[in-house]
Structures are given as C-alpha cells and as structure tokens.
Amino acid sequence: MGVHKLIPIDEIDLDLGNPRIARFLEIYGTTPSAQQIAFALREGVADDDSNETSTTFRSLKESIRTNGGLINPIIVNKAKNKHVVIEGNTRLAIYKEFQERGVEGNWSEIPCLVHEDMIEKAIDGIRLQAHLVGVRPWDPYSKAKYLSKLRNENHLTWNEIVDFCGGKKEEASRYIAAYEDMEKYYRPLVDDTDFDTTRFSGFVEYQKKNIKDALIKHGFDSSDFAKWIKSNKLFPLNTVRKLPMILDNPAGKEVFLKKDAKAALKVLDSPITDVNFESISIRELAKILTKKLRVIEGLTMREYKADPSHPEYQALLDLKVDLDDTIDMVEGN
Amino acid sequence: MLHDELVSRLVEFVFEEWKESIVQMLVDHGITGAKSRPPKIGGYIPDLYARIANETCIIGEAKTPKDFETDRSQEQIVSFLKYADENKCMFFLSVPFMYHLAASGRIEYLIKLNGYKINVYIVHELGCRKFCASN
Numbered sequence: 001m002g003v004h005k006l007i008p009i010d011e012i013d014l015d016l017g018n019p020r021i022a023r024f025l026e027i028y029g030t031t032p033s034a035q036q037i038a039f040a041l042r043e044g045v046a047d048d049d050s051n052e053t054s055t056t057f058r059s060l061k062e063s064i065r066t067n068g069g070l071i072n073p074i075i076v077n078k079a080k081n082k083h084v085v086i087e088g089n090t091r092l093a094i095y096k097e098f099q100e101r102g103v104e105g106n107w108s109e110i111p112c113l114v115h116e117d118m119i120e121k122a123i124d125g126i127r128l129q130a131h132l133v134g135v136r137p138w139d140p141y142s143k144a145k146y147l148s149k150l151r152n153e154n155h156l157t158w159n160e161i162v163d164f165c166g167g168k169k170e171e172a173s174r175y176i177a178a179y180e181d182m183e184k185y186y187r188p189l190v191d192d193t194d195f196d197t198t199r200f201s202g203f204v205e206y207q208k209k210n211i212k213d214a215l216i217k218h219g220f221d222s223s224d225f226a227k228w229i230k231s232n233k234l235f236p237l238n239t240v241r242k243l244p245m246i247l248d249n250p251a252g253k254e255v256f257l258k259k260d261a262k263a264a265l266k267v268l269d270s271p272i273t274d275v276n277f278e279s280i281s282i283r284e285l286a287k288i289l290t291k292k293l294r295v296i297e298g299l300t301m302r303e304y305k306a307d308p309s310h311p312e313y314q315a316l317l318d319l320k321v322d323l324d325d326t327i328d329m330v331e332g333n
Numbered sequence: 334m335l336h337d338e339l340v341s342r343l344v345e346f347v348f349e350e351w352k353e354s355i356v357q358m359l360v361d362h363g364i365t366g367a368k369s370r371p372p373k374i375g376g377y378i379p380d381l382y383a384r385i386a387n388e389t390c391i392i393g394e395a396k397t398p399k400d401f402e403t404d405r406s407q408e409q410i411v412s413f414l415k416y417a418d419e420n421k422c423m424f425f426l427s428v429p430f431m432y433h434l435a436a437s438g439r440i441e442y443l444i445k446l447n448g449y450k451i452n453v454y455i456v457h458e459l460g461c462r463k464f465c466a467s468n
Contacts, residue, residue, distance in 0.1 A: 139431075196434035198398065232442035236402035259446070262407075325403055332334075 002113040004073060009095050009110050012076060012083045018127075019142035021089065026192055041090045061094050065103060073111040075126060077118045086115075086123050087130045124150060140204065141197035144179035147172055178203035185226035202229050205240040210309055214244035218253070233260040238321060244309040289319075335429070339395035340380050343427035346456045347383060347391055354386035375412025381425070392417055393425040398432040401439075411443055418449035430457040437462055 014021060020041055041057075064070060074088025085092055091110070098107040115122075127146070138146070150156045151172075158169045182203045187195060205211065206225055215225060228234050234243075239261035246252045246264045256264035277285070304313035344360055359371040359382045371382030374392065381393030392413045400406055410426075417424045428436045437455045441464065444451060455462040 194434055196438065198432055198435045230438075232438055235439055235442070260442075262404075325399070328399075 002075070002115040005112050005114050006109040007076070007083060007112045007114070008108060009092060009099060012085060012092060012110070012112070014089050014092060015085045018089050019138055019145045023142060023145070023197060026195075037093055041093055057090065060090065064091065064094055065098065065105070068105050070111050073113045076112045076114050077123060078114050078116045079118075083112070083114070086118070086126050088112075120154065121156075124154065124156075139197065139200075140175070141179070141182075141200040144175040144200065144204075148176045148179045151176055174204060174207045177207050181206065181222055181226075185222045186229060189226060189230045199229050199237065202234055202237040202240050205237065208241070208308070210244050210307070211240065214247050214309075218247045220247075235260065235262070238317075239265070241308070241317070242314065245311065245314060335397050336395055336400075339397070339427040339429070342458070343381055343393045343395050343425060343456055346427070346454075346461060347381060347393060347425060351383065351385055351391065356384045356386055358383040374416045375409075377409040377412055379413060380427075390420060390422040391425060392422050393427065395427040396436070398429065398435070401428065401432070401436060407443075410440070411447070414440070414443060414447065414449055414451060417451045418447075423452045423454065425454045425456055427456040430459050433457045433462055437464065 014037060016022060016025065018041075021037060024037070070091060074091050075086045076083045076088075077086050095107045095110050097103075098105065128150075147161065150161055151158075158172070161172050162169055178200065182200060186199070186203070190196070206222075215221060233256065234240050242261060242265060245268060246256050246261060249264075249268055252264040252268045255267050300312075304310050304316075307313075340360070344358075348355070348358070359369055361370050361378050361380050371379050374382075379392045380395045381391065383391040383393070385391065394410065394413060396406060413424060416422065424440075426436055426440060433455050437453075440453055440455070443449075444453070452463070452465050
C-alpha cells in the first residue's frame, strides 16, 4: 500500500524507462529539455487516429489548470532516497511546464501516491495497466518495445503478459515479432535521427502469414521489405496488405519494383466498361452495396477469412478505409 | 483542432523566417473572405501562400498524419510541388513532430520520382527540417 504525499516537483525524476521518453532519448541524447520531454509524452501518434493523443494531452493540461491541480495523484516509487515516477510522467511534465511559465496556481508540489522499493514486476504491472490498456495508451511502437522488454529481458511468460495487459497472446506476439523485425532490418538502413516509428504498423501487417509467404514465393525477404518501407514503396502503410496481390500479378510486380505500391494497384484495377458507374450517385451506389452486403453468404465470408488477399475482400477493406476517413472528416475527428 | 494548430505554427514559422522580405502573405483559415485566401494551385487551395521580395513564393500546407496519407492529400501535395518546381517557390509542410520523418521521407520520394528541384521545409513543434532537392 502506498502513502499519499505532496512532493516538490524538483525532487521527482521522470521515468526514463517510459518507452516514449526512452525513444526520444535515443534521438536527442540523455539531457532533453523540459519542453522536449513534454513533446515526447504528448506525441503518441497512434496510427489509426493521430489526433487522439494530442487532444487528450490538451484536455489533460486544461483540466489540471482549471482545477488548480490533480484529482488523481501520480504514482511514484521511492528507492535509495529518490522518487521516480511510475505512472504520471505527463502530469509531472505539465506541472513543471506551468511552474516554468509562471501559470497562476501552486505547481511547486504535486500529489503523489508513494510506494517504497517496489519490485520490477509490480512497476511493470502499473505501467501496463496505465498505458497498454489504459486511458492514455502508448503509440504502437512504444507498446511493442515494452512488450519485447517484458518478454525477452524480464522473462515474463505469455500468460503473465496477457494477465497484465489483457488481449490475446497472438496479438502481443505479433507486436513483439514486428518490433524485432523493425529493429533488425529497418534500423540498420537509417540513422538514429531518421528512425521513423510511425512505420511500425507496416511491420505488424508484415507478420501476417499470407504476406510473408508471398514475399518468399517471389524470392524476397525481410530485408527487402524493410527497404521498401524505407524507400516509400509502401505508402500509405495499408498497401502492405496488398503485397500478395501485387507480387502475384507480373505487370503489377514490375510497376511496384520500378515505382511503388500505389502505382502497381492502378495496374491491377481493371476498368469497368460495360456500365457507367461514374454517372450513378453515391446514394444509389451505397444502396446497392448495402443490399449486396446484407445477403453475403457464410461460405463467401469463410472464403474471405481463409484468403485475406481475396480481391473482393481487399476491395471491401479499401472501401472501409475511405468510408471511415470520409465520415471522420465530416464529423470533424 | 490539431489542423488549426499546425496552420498557426506554419504561419508563425514563415513569418519569423521571412518577415524582412514578405510582400504578401495569404492564409486560408476559414475566417477571411475569398479575396484574401491563397490562390488555387492545381485545383487546390494551400493553407498559406506568400510572395517574397526576390519574386519567388512560398507555398505552405498543414497536414495531420491521417490526412497526409489520403490519396487526395497526396495528389494535392504533388500539385503544390509541381507548381513550386515550375515557379521556383519554396514548399513548407507543417506536421506534428512525431510524424515529421514520415512526411519528410514521403516528400523526398515524391520529389525524386518527379525530378523536381525545390527547397522544402518540414515544420514541427521543435523546429524545422530543411532539405534541398536537386535532380
């Protein structure tokens, strides 16, 4: 059980084991400014909704300023007379920023729940709850980096990892494999300052069996994949799942190798000539598609599941991406 | 809104860097009337357009990561790069810090693919990444 205390902000160290901070230190060295730390914590850049982290950060900052402090204390570990944040780095960074900028209020001390000499496993448990399944999730690369540490350095079993962070073993395992591939094949291709963690979800997609199989079938390997990611052949990253289709088509493959996946997909899209779909309104097309989707048979769905590169299924996934984007834009997300 | 923040950062950066030589700066922030909006370039209105004293210009665009990756944005950016190349303009892109590497990589790729010669500035919270592209 911890003890509630008010501790001066200068007596608390940020958790340099936080993957978002650790990643930043890899680029900017060991003495980042308070401003850089704040950005490191602010920027999650989740692949699916990049606004979310920034919005949450702004809301949190505004809420702290309006309330004149925290509602929930941060969690710190006291070991060897030093306080280190376990959960609440962002809130501490906000206090430090307010103090520096002279924002009205008392920001010199922060409410803490202080534990003494916590063991590594308990610290991992708190971090995981807060950032792998919590309200302020880390970005996918940071999650994977931490999962890899738990599995390969702290030697947690799969069951322990799943118990800690929920979800499925397969998902955690895919994240770790993607992290390892990215470190092994992509990192050597770039300088530390050019290591782009936003490309991580491409490596997650790459873990799918049908994609790796397609590369092997056509004489490519993980090094080639990393080069394609680096050279922007696979941009945007949702083109990764189209690789089997592209490589299986000789013309598509040639264009992909010469240019990129987007250009290859244009080759693959055969023009429809017998019906002038361009003249049909979106409303009519949506009605027709809705009607068709409602009568898809179970057998067809199983075919899609068995072969995720099925052209019809791929077309539906494409539609989903554009549909989600359009709705998001309309709703202002 | 993140996009508004990115536009503000873009405007501040361009103004700070070029204030001595800016003749006219037009910003599309949805408030001003059509007369003071940037001109259409290749069918798209950039977030910022500035004329500077030595008769070159600046085209500026702000993109959230999600928006940057859409086909529409890619077409829009190629239009801006093409115009910048033909008219000896500079191109500024404002993105969140953690996305600046992805954005730089993509812009470099598009420039190389099309053989453009442009000076590009990727603006973010911690500064700016500049690269000069030459074919």
